Amino acid sequence: MERIFFQPGPTTLPKEVLSRAKAEWDDFEETGLNIMEHSHRGKSYETVHDQAKERLKRLMDIPETHDVLFLQGGASLQFAMVPMNLLESGKKAKYALTGSWSEKAYKEASKIGQCEIAISGKDTQYRTMPSMDYQASDEDAYLHITSNNTIYGTQWPDLNIFSHPNLVADMSSDILSRAINVSDYALIYAGAQKNLGPSGVTAVIIRKDLLHENEKLPNILSYHIHAKNNSLYNTPPVYSIYLLNLVLQWVEEQGGVAEMEERSTKKAKTIYDVIDASSGFYKGYASLESRSLMNITFTLENSELEQQFINECEISGIFGLKGHRSVGGFRASIYNSVPLESCEKLAKFMVQFQEKYGK
């Protein structure tokens, strides 16, 4: 039986990417070595490195005003690096709270400088994205948003509502799933392990005017140093960047971000439609207008059936649906690598499960 996966992240990689990497495993481009055995200062790796950078620029239509960095440490290190680099003393960093990850980003930044909550959806238990009634102020170092909230399954449906001179976005969980206008952002960061590749590398897109020397900052934490060294200041995570490059190539071959956006919409609809037609047998966690196209969170009206649901999923070859402990229930993470067919199978399973156990 074919198994299908809705892994929350690290998530599955496209089959084509895994096959390509396997084919090159013993001998990368006739060098006699796996790419991960190459020096990061050698031609073989540098070509991969620069290809990955150029591909991300093409795919996201990144303008000349912005640079692309590949760093380590995940979004969690960016929670610290963003204020360390962008929060000057005398200024305040503003945070939009829309879930656990933005709360963490805010908490970590508060250790580094003055921070304030700009808007918050906490009073809805993060079911609903808050209304965007925030006006940029001169005291703002930046406004930080989280574009998609993996735990609650919510997402800003329209990113154009933010007009802040220094908009910073954690796009770890929905980068490359929809078109965005990079010019609108001072900085975008994304841990790779959802839509970009395996864990171990983080993409940062930063407006070049924000790259300035800061002699008090350790080099490894300075965007300026990484940009100046084309992300080769220290040994990069060679294999993670190699796979990221293959994932970007795959996205290009599939038709780019526009195609990913169309697929995401269709994939999500397939499952949300079952929830909405279930007369309350399935209950979506997120408010209708804040639903994520990446993480579909739901519970069962009859919570006693939860274990049965997971058991029957596994018997049917469906894995990875357990919800995050803070929300409970189920979460179908349908990142770019998850094909429409997997969503259709899950939808079909859900209908059958309701037929069997619904009143």
Add this chain to the structure above:
Amino acid sequence: MERIFFQPGPTTLPKEVLSRAKAEWDDFEETGLNIMEHSHRGKSYETVHDQAKERLKRLMDIPETHDVLFLQGGASLQFAMVPMNLLESGKKAKYALTGSWSEKAYKEASKIGQCEIAISGKDTQYRTMPSMDYQASDEDAYLHITSNNTIYGTQWPDLNIFSHPNLVADMSSDILSRAINVSDYALIYAGAQKNLGPSGVTAVIIRKDLLHENEKLPNILSYHIHAKNNSLYNTPPVYSIYLLNLVLQWVEEQGGVAEMEERSTKKAKTIYDVIDASSGFYKGYASLESRSLMNITFTLENSELEQQFINECEISGIFGLKGHRSVGGFRASIYNSVPLESCEKLAKFMVQFQEKYGK
């Protein structure tokens, strides 16, 4: 023709490790996924994670007083994290300068707190390890050493000369190549890409009494937080740790650190013997008593032959010997994954090259 490699790092992985990883590529332990597609909170990955930790403890005979962490960011991030975590105000961090990497460690730490040079080999252009005439003082937060210097090809021949209550060592380039007494250290760190695995993960061994909460430090930079969360505070570099675990398994199967030490000594001797018997045709960079067993640096008496040497190496299937730009000449990096046979082939080539071009 079989090719042999002396990669400076990222370096080659043992053939057995690459084969095992390839065999498990499409289906890790009948899960239907590559290990890198598994959630870091799932059983499959957690087993790998804990295995790697336990293996390193066994191999290095790490006592219960110490914990093992797997972090990202390489040694360069440790240059900052060590003083951020261990350099209390009012104390001074002391550094032994023995090459470019220890200079960098010292420079980065100086941004964070008060630092002083304890001993230095700079006046010998780092050809000779300085004499250990430093006495620990009450004002010392720690004493930082670099056990092996990749660029100059020097190494502390005896690590027992350091008796400091808080000895910190960067062992990135010789960890697992010789037995050490972990109890002598407050903290040991090592980027994986020489003797532990691919790039993208850093092992940190830290004495538990040094793990204390610091609310001002971002979580991602706190040893305490990482230790408390078994290095799963944030998404770890799953695939790098998986490969690190396979490398550790390989070291165990080969006979452990004692065997690696014996091999290293034999491997290095094979090449140093040729240099020493060449009547000056080959010139070692490091002083005899400071020679590294990991990186053998040498130049040619007649520097006009350098390009010829590299060309003929490549014709003979020998790669990776170009020296670092700050020393010039050649560097044979013979980390644990390099077999004795490769060193013997290089030695034979060097003898033949001298026969052809020597006077």
